[in-house]
Amino acid sequence: MTTPARTPYSACAEEGAKLEAALKEAGIVAKPSTVQVTDEDGLKATRVAPPLLTPSQIARVTRMVKAARQ
Numbered sequence: 001m002t003t004p005a006r007t008p009y010s011a012c013a014e015e016g017a018k019l020e021a022a023l024k025e026a027g028i029v030a031k032p033s034t035v036q037v038t039d040e041d042g043l044k045a046t047r048v049a050p051p052l053l054t055p056s057q058i059a060r061v062t063r064m065v066k067a068a069r070q
Contacts, residue, residue, distance in 0.1 A: 008046040009035055016048045026064060028057050 016033030023030055030051035038045050053061070 008044075009037065012046050012048045016050075019048070019050060023051075023061075026061070028053070028060065030057065 012035045016035060019033055020030070030053055033051055034049045036047055036049050038047075
């Protein structure tokens with residue numbers, strides 16, 4: 001039995017889910033990420049659009065990243 005092909009859309013959706021899980025683990029509740037597909041010069045571009053965070057959530061993530069880098 002073969003596994004289904006991994007498409008750019010499904011890969012982006014998986015990465016978005018990982019981001020949401022990391023935010024949730026850090027105690028940040030945000031809207032889910034979305035996958036956006038655009039056409040750029042005849043080529044399809046697929047990307048993860050992360051959730052918009054409030055200024056206090058951004059400050060919290062910044063503090064966590066700075067602490068992890070030290």
